[in-house]
Amino acid sequence: MDLSAINPILLIAAMIAAATPILLAAIGELVVERAGVLNLGVEGMMITGAVCGFIIAVNTGSPTVGFVAAAIGGAVLSLLFAFLTQVALANQVASGLALTLFGLGLSSLMGQSYVGIKPPRAEATPLGPPADIPVIGPIIFGHDLMVYLGLGIVAGTWAVLKFTRMGLVLRAVGENHDAAHALGYKVKRIRTLAILFGGACAGLGGAYISLIRVPQWTEGMTAGVGWIALALVVFASWKPWRVLLGAYLFGGITQLQLNLQGAGVAIPVEYLAMSPYIVTIIVLVILSADKARAPGSLGRTFHASG
Amino acid sequence: MTPLLSLNGLTKAYPGVVANNDVSLSIAPGEIHALLGENGAGKSTLVKMIYGLVKPDAGQMQMNGGDFAPADPRAARAAGVGMVFQHFSLFDALSVAENIALGMETPPPMRTLAARIREVSETYGLPLSPDKVVGDLSAGERQRVEIIRCLLQDPKLLIMDEPTSVLTPQEVDILFETLRKLSVEGTAILYISHKLEEIRALCDAATILRGGKVVGTCVPRDTSAREMAEMMVGSTLATPKAAAHDAGEVLLSVTGLSAASPSAFGMSLRDISFDVRAGEVLGIGGVAGNGQDELLAVLSGELPCGVGMVQFKGRDLAKNGPEARRGLGVLAAPEERLGHAAAPNMSLTENAMLTGAAREGLVRRGMLNWAKTRDFAERIISGFDVRTPGPENAARSLSGGNLQKFVIGREVLQRPEVLVVNQPTWGVDAAAAAAIRQALLDLAADGSAVVAISQDLDELMEISDRFAALNEGRLSEPRATSGLDVEQIGLMLGGAHAMEVAHV
Numbered sequence: 027m028d029l030s031a032i033n034p035i036l037l038i039a040a041m042i043a044a045a046t047p048i049l050l051a052a053i054g055e056l057v058v059e060r061a062g063v064l065n066l067g068v069e070g071m072m073i074t075g076a077v078c079g080f081i082i083a084v085n086t087g088s089p090t091v092g093f094v095a096a097a098i099g100g101a102v103l104s105l106l107f108a109f110l111t112q113v114a115l116a117n118q119v120a121s122g123l124a125l126t127l128f129g130l131g132l133s134s135l136m137g138q139s140y141v142g143i144k145p146p147r148a149e150a151t152p153l154g155p156p157a158d159i160p161v162i163g164p165i166i167f168g169h170d171l172m173v174y175l176g177l178g179i180v181a182g183t184w185a186v187l188k189f190t191r192m193g194l195v196l197r198a199v200g201e202n203h204d205a206a207h208a209l210g211y212k213v214k215r216i217r218t219l220a221i222l223f224g225g226a227c228a229g230l231g232g233a234y235i236s237l238i239r240v241p242q243w244t245e246g247m248t249a250g251v252g253w254i255a256l257a258l259v260v261f262a263s264w265k266p267w268r269v270l271l272g273a274y275l276f277g278g279i280t281q282l283q284l285n286l287q288g289a290g291v292a293i294p295v296e297y298l299a300m301s302p303y304i305v306t307i308i309v310l311v312i313l314s315a316d317k318a319r320a321p322g323s324l325g326r327t328f329h330a331s332g
Numbered sequence: 333m334t335p336l337l338s339l340n341g342l343t344k345a346y347p348g349v350v351a352n353n354d355v356s357l358s359i360a361p362g363e364i365h366a367l368l369g370e371n372g373a374g375k376s377t378l379v380k381m382i383y384g385l386v387k388p389d390a391g392q393m394q395m396n397g398g399d400f401a402p403a404d405p406r407a408a409r410a411a412g413v414g415m416v417f418q419h420f421s422l423f424d425a426l427s428v429a430e431n432i433a434l435g436m437e438t439p440p441p442m443r444t445l446a447a448r449i450r451e452v453s454e455t456y457g458l459p460l461s462p463d464k465v466v467g468d469l470s471a472g473e474r475q476r477v478e479i480i481r482c483l484l485q486d487p488k489l490l491i492m493d494e495p496t497s498v499l500t501p502q503e504v505d506i507l508f509e510t511l512r513k514l515s516v517e518g519t520a521i522l523y524i525s526h527k528l529e530e531i532r533a534l535c536d537a538a539t540i541l542r543g544g545k546v547v548g549t550c551v552p553r554d555t556s557a558r559e560m561a562e563m564m565v566g567s568t569l570a571t572p573k574a575a576a577h578d579a580g581e582v583l584l585s586v587t588g589l590s591a592a593s594p595s596a597f598g599m600s601l602r603d604i605s606f607d608v609r610a611g612e613v614l615g616i617g618g619v620a621g622n623g624q625d626e627l628l629a630v631l632s633g634e635l636p637c638g639v640g641m642v643q644f645k646g647r648d649l650a651k652n653g654p655e656a657r658r659g660l661g662v663l664a665a666p667e668e669r670l671g672h673a674a675a676p677n678m679s680l681t682e683n684a685m686l687t688g689a690a691r692e693g694l695v696r697r698g699m700l701n702w703a704k705t706r707d708f709a710e711r712i713i714s715g716f717d718v719r720t721p722g723p724e725n726a727a728r729s730l731s732g733g734n735l736q737k738f739v740i741g742r743e744v745l746q747r748p749e750v751l752v753v754n755q756p757t758w759g760v761d762a763a764a765a766a767a768i769r770q771a772l773l774d775l776a777a778d779g780s781a782v783v784a785i786s787q788d789l790d791e792l793m794e795i796s797d798r799f800a801a802l803n804e805g806r807l808s809e810p811r812a813t814s815g816l817d818v819e820q821i822g823l824m825l826g827g828a829h830a831m832e833v834a835h836v
Contacts, residue, residue, distance in 0.1 A: 191433070191439070194426075194430055194433060194434060195434065197423075197425075197426065198423050198426065198430075198434050201423040201424065201425050201426060202422070202423050202424070205421045205422060205423060206423075206434075208385065208405070208417060208421050209405060209421065209434055209435055210384070210385075210404045210405030210406045210409075211434075319425070319596065321425075322423075322424060322425065
């Protein structure tokens, strides 16, 4: 066992990067659920975003264009979910599961000729010189732009939900869609927009895995991150900052246990591998002991009558 | 004077039913105009058209002499129409100020809005704190939220849909005071209610709807409540009558009952005690949200309670769940029809099976006897005049009033020894309500004990032998109904809590 092989600064920096895909997917799903829609297709939208981003980045040579394509890819797939649940009034749980299966299949079809190719690299430290400051440099300034974008989306989501009329209307629609309709708000339109936002965020999260974390394309490479993001939203009591905390906690312990495995700690690998799930769930369950409750109309189909 | 709003020949048809047929009426500025009619007479459809939620098939509306055809509620609000809904329009998890902001076109910043809410609530005598979460408010306070939401937009016409059904007599007085003040200031009010005495006290004119058509107009002050009721129903009304009977042995006895509410926005029960005897109707009044749902849940067996708190003929019921209690003869009909008393997507036959299985012998060795269940459902339908094509129709396809008749009938026909009902005639028209009350009285006359929980005080005065009030989860001492006046009842409703404090 050699714990000195673990560099704490690099570890923290790596934790933040490991958390980003979950964070992006979870914050998107949070907005969807606050609007009263339960979209279980996060995994499918992530993997679709991952493959769309990968293909476009390889063909254009630009990771930035790749990320934009990933967001569009995720959003387009979520549009299918929006059509099923908001127009055809299909059951949300079944539609979400179908979306995941469809996304997994579609992505492996699209990615067939891209296995084994290396994507263009994103600029590692776009913020430049500050990244060279000892200790805080690598932790705070040494990341790629997507990490900062993810944080920006969390802060933006929090501010919009709390301080703006748009956020208030979105929460109202999720809380009681009949009342929102009676007041004249367009429930279906607002929900469709929220679903599109969720799809775009999930797509970005997926592309972060295929373009930066791994970076290559393999089938099913999101490996359940979408499901973790879904669980995180619930355990975070539908609050943006708690989603951030949960994602960092989960990403952090994932990274830590990998390092411990590498250092040869005398704990069976299986226990280390399950530790991120257990710790994240325990912490968020303790946090969610307050009176927080799910949006009142979550998962219910809205049908305007008379 | 040009009328503020005039409707000409409004017609709206839904598949299978004409909700409004050639309806015309006009309202002058400052007039308080009553809209009367039974359930399904087309009152809601009419006001929804004025509020822009529904578009008429034919006919015109004019406001101040100009054409008025709101495409959605926003357009209606912009034109000066405000509406206070009966249900479905507040958001429990949001604060008072947020709820109000949602009903406004261009709300000011939250701090300014909070100040204006305080200002308006003081001007009109409707105290309200803008920061409170709506889920924690009483029904009366919730209504104030809705009224203030409308008033902040300086409406020219205020539509009120059954505003007093959830208020105590004192709260009704405050509301009427506010409405008269608004009327003097020139705001017209379109007032929908079943309560004819209130309309006589408040309104300047009334339009009566039956089957989607205008069947008459009157000046409420010069018309008796009975005449108006008969115009609504189209026939003479039978008043429920109790047969003379003596109270028998104690069937249901509740002692020191305390139970925590299962819901975050619910009300816990605190130290409730009462007895009900065979042949007696105990009326329990109180404003919604003071523990009614919890009390019913404890008596029906859905909500567990401590040993010795609820006894039936001296036998402790703490270990008996709802099904076991039904077997013994303790039955209940909860308030929420869709989802609690009846499963919305199941047929009436299936719903009859759900509570009737044990007492009607509809199950033998785990096998369901559908033929017998269908007969049972048909008996309910014919016995309680439930209007539906047949027992195979889904519960959700029935109108609220019809489903209520079915739900009450289903329990009454099982010959219960104790029947607990919550809001037995909520949303039911006058004729059907009278039939349900008569059924409850007949049940008592046959020797059952009936506990009727209701917010409708007139109803409780009509059917109950003794009356008690629920307030903040506490029950006042039951008192004989004969000899109680409105003032005393009002004090019981609002004052039970204060007396409790005085004891401590």
